[in-house]
Structures are given as structure tokens and as C-alpha cells.
Amino acid sequence: MDAVRHILPDPRQYHPQVSLTNRLIHHAQSVLDAPDAGERDMWRQALVAAIDEMLQRGELLSISVALAMVPTQACYQVVWDGLRQAVEETGGARAQVFAMPLVLVAGSRSETTLPGEIADVAGLNALLRQHGVFAADGDVALSGALLHPDSVVGLDAATLYQLTRKHEAARDALPQQAAPVTVKEEGVFLRYLMGVAIQRDGEPSPLRQGGAVGAWGMPVMKLLGEQLKADGVTLFPIARPPLPVMQALVAGNFARFEVALQVFASSQIRRLRELDKEPVAIVSAHDNGELHFTLSARGDERNWEAFVWPLASLDNVKLIEENFRELMAECHVRDVHAIAELQPESRDGVPLFFTADDL
Numbered sequence: 001m002d003a004v005r006h007i008l009p010d011p012r013q014y015h016p017q018v019s020l021t022n023r024l025i026h027h028a029q030s031v032l033d034a035p036d037a038g039e040r041d042m043w044r045q046a047l048v049a050a051i052d053e054m055l056q057r058g059e060l061l062s063i064s065v066a067l068a069m070v071p072t073q074a075c076y077q078v079v080w081d082g083l084r085q086a087v088e089e090t091g092g093a094r095a096q097v098f099a100m101p102l103v104l105v106a107g108s109r110s111e112t113t114l115p116g117e118i119a120d121v122a123g124l125n126a127l128l129r130q131h132g133v134f135a136a137d138g139d140v141a142l143s144g145a146l147l148h149p150d151s152v153v154g155l156d157a158a159t160l161y162q163l164t165r166k167h168e169a170a171r172d173a174l175p176q177q178a179a180p181v182t183v184k185e186e187g188v189f190l191r192y193l194m195g196v197a198i199q200r201d202g203e204p205s206p207l208r209q210g211g212a213v214g215a216w217g218m219p220v221m222k223l224l225g226e227q228l229k230a231d232g233v234t235l236f237p238i239a240r241p242p243l244p245v246m247q248a249l250v251a252g253n254f255a256r257f258e259v260a261l262q263v264f265a266s267s268q269i270r271r272l273r274e275l276d277k278e279p280v281a282i283v284s285a286h287d288n289g290e291l292h293f294t295l296s297a298r299g300d301e302r303n304w305e306a307f308v309w310p311l312a313s314l315d316n317v318k319l320i321e322e323n324f325r326e327l328m329a330e331c332h333v334r335d336v337h338a339i340a341e342l343q344p345e346s347r348d349g350v351p352l353f354f355t356a357d358d359l
Contacts, residue, residue, distance in 0.1 A: 006318045007338040011285040012311055016071045023050055024066035028078040047082040055086055055161040063157065067313070076313055087161045088244045093201040095170035097163050098209070098242045099152060099192040100142060101252030102224070103259045105236040107186040114235070116178030118144040118193070118227045127223060131216035133242065138206020139168075140197035142242075147192045148179035152249060160245055171196045183233055186267075188260040190252055195242070210241050210251075250314050257309050261293065262327060264307040268295040269331050275303060280335040280356035281328050283321065288345040291320060295333075296355035306353045 020026045027047035034040035054062055063083060070076040088096070106114070118124055121144030125134065134140045154175065155163075163170040174194050181189045197207035217239065224237035240255050242248070265281075272279045277297035284292050289311050296304030309320065321338055328336045337359060346352050 006321060007340045008283065008285045008291070008317050008321045009340070009342045010073065010317045011287055011291070011342055012073070012289050012313075014071055014073070015069050022066055022069060024063065024079055024082070025070060025075065028066075028075050028082070029071070031078050032074055044078075044082065047078070048085050051082050051086040055158055058158045060156060060158050073313075080314065083157055084244070084246050087157050087164060087246060090164060093167065094164050094199045095167050096140075096197040096199055096205065096207055097155075097160060097170055097174070097194070097245050098197060098207060099147075099194045099245050099248035099252075100242040101240040101248055101255055102146065102191045102193065103238040103240070103252075103255050104181055104189040104191065104228070105187075105238065105259060105263060106181065106183040106189065106233055108183040108230075108233045109185075110232060111182060111184040112230050112233050114181045114183065114228045114230050114233065116146050116180035118146070118224070120223070120227060124193075124220070124223055124227075127219055128216060131214065131219075133208050133216055134197075135204070135206035138197065139200075140195065140206040142193045142195035143174060143176070144193070145176050145178040146180070147175055147177070147194060149190055149192065149249070149252065151175040151177060151179065152192050152194065152245060155245055157246070167198060168196075183230075186263070188256060188263055190256040192248065192252060194245070207242060210243050210247070213239070213241060250312070253312050254315060258323065261307055261309065261324070264293070264305070265295060265327060265331060268305045269333060271305075272297055272303060275300075277303070278335065279331075279333050280337070280359070281324075281333050282337045282339065282354045282356070282359070283324055284339040284343050284352075284354055285317070286343045286345050286352065290345070291317070292343075292351075292353050293324065294353050294355055296357075298356040301355075301357065304353075304355045 020029055027043055027050060030043040031040055034043055066079055125141045128134045129136060163173055199205055220239045221237055225235055228235060228237060240251055243251055269279050277300060279295050280297060282294045286292055291309040293307040294304055325336055343352055
């Protein structure tokens, strides 16, 4: 495997010359510039307090402006973490509004629609309780509707802030409009199951958040496969650990593209090897905020394929590059290239992708 690491530039647009008169950016940059842990914590608390005041007033515009105008991704991360903390942590009893991302890898020769709900959601909740994801006696449960990412994004930070403080009533405000997946040929789809865990004052959380998928992964995959099966469809449902909604949206989006890249790569590598050609893997960063991946062969202008990863604000370019190199190593692809210079989105009006003969 190529020994070089972290070559790709970050193609996202930041505002390094932005005025620090923006209150939230000033606090976040002060966190990053703090000389010691004490001062760093002081500025972080000031940031969270400022965001909390804005959320109490339903003032989302100032928060959105700060996130749009950050000078670096590190600053974005600090502001976002402050926002997440203000939304999720009340310091006492609260409703933990959470979501479990589901990545569905599906294939079908004819157009087929999968069920939009988990009919046996009680069985799914019991399984998660059995494996300790939900506390045995905790007030916590998922609903059965498969939600489109857009429905979950519709719960903005101000709404989540209010729901967190509504306790049991938060359940009534969850989105319920199921979004069935329609499959034709092969695709990778993202859906969410949402739920609420009631955190009692002074008691441990009834929900185990994040971490690795443990022993519950396979039985949950089996149950979901049975619940969502449809004639003529090959389905691999991949559940990610439950997280508070803001974090689940980030994790789910990353998981979707990570799995889609794996599916693309395995299919194209197999195709090239069936043609008795050795795959060449290339990844490049483009000025429209995308990473472009190609798998091609030298001397072959026809049998190449491309994959595009549009970077979200919290995606880690170094991690994506590293994971791609590891994936290629697992697939025994030795010829792997990352292009160090930032590239234009297109050339002569055609989206720009590099293949083996361009090297």
C-alpha cells in the first residue's frame, strides 16, 4: 500500500479574513487559542452560554451566520460542539431525542418498494434492551417509521432545544412520515429511526449512545432484514449506534457515503479484474467541495468508473483518505494515488475525473 498519508487538500471554502467581531466565532477562536485548559474551558462555557441565550429566543440566524463564516474547520467544530452541548445538555431531567441511522444496501432487477415502517418495532426495542443499548428498566424506545434524512434535518436546533425540555411530551413531536425506499438495480440509501429516552434527574441515562456496534449488530441486522424484505430484493441493512439527533445526522451521512464508496469500489475492482486488468485508484479534491474517486486501468479509456463524495461541514478529509487507502489495501489494489493539488470542478464544461492514463 502507498506509504504516503494525508496528501489531499481540504476543498471546502472558509473565511480566514473574517472579522472576529462575530461573538460566537470570537469565543470559538478563543477556545482554540487558549494557552491552557482553564482558559479554554472558560471560553467554551462562554460560547455555550451565548448559544443557549440565542436558542431560548429562537434566534437561529446568528448561529447559522457564525457556522457559515468560520475561518477554519477547527473553528466550525468548536461552534458546532457548543451548539450541540446547548441543545442536548440541560444539567437535569430532560428528554434525549435520538436517532439510529440505517444504511440500506439494496439491489433489485425490477423496481420494488420496501416497507416504510418496522412492523415489529416492539421486537426491535426488546432486542436493543436485551443487549444493553437501552437500559432494562429505562423509559426509552424507538418509533418504527423509516424517516428520510430531510425529515430529520427539519428538526432544527431551536426545535430540538425545546423538545429536550418537554420530557415525555417530546414523543408527540417526532416526525412520523415514513419514507419507503424504492429500489431499482443497486443503491445505497439512508434512513433514520427516531426515539426518545427520558433522563431522570440524578439518574444515569437509559440510552447507551454512540461507540462501536457490539454484539447487537448482527441480530438487529437480521431483524431489520426480515422486517424490510421484499420479493426479488437483495437487502443488507446496516444499523449505526443511536446518537442525539444532531450527531446522528452527521454520523449517518458519513456512513452512507462510506458504505456507498465501498460498494462502488468492490464492484468496479471486480469488473476490471474480470477483464484481466489491474485497477488503479485515484482520489482528488475539487474546488466545489467534492472528492472524486476513480478506478481505472492503464491503456483503457473505456472501462473506468467514478464516485463523488460531496463533503459535509464536519467530514474529515484526512480520515476519508486514510479509510480509502485501507479499503484499497483490503481489496489488494496496490496502485493508489491521491492528488495533492486542489483541482477545478470541471474542465471545458465536463466534470473532472482523473484516470490511470492521466498520471
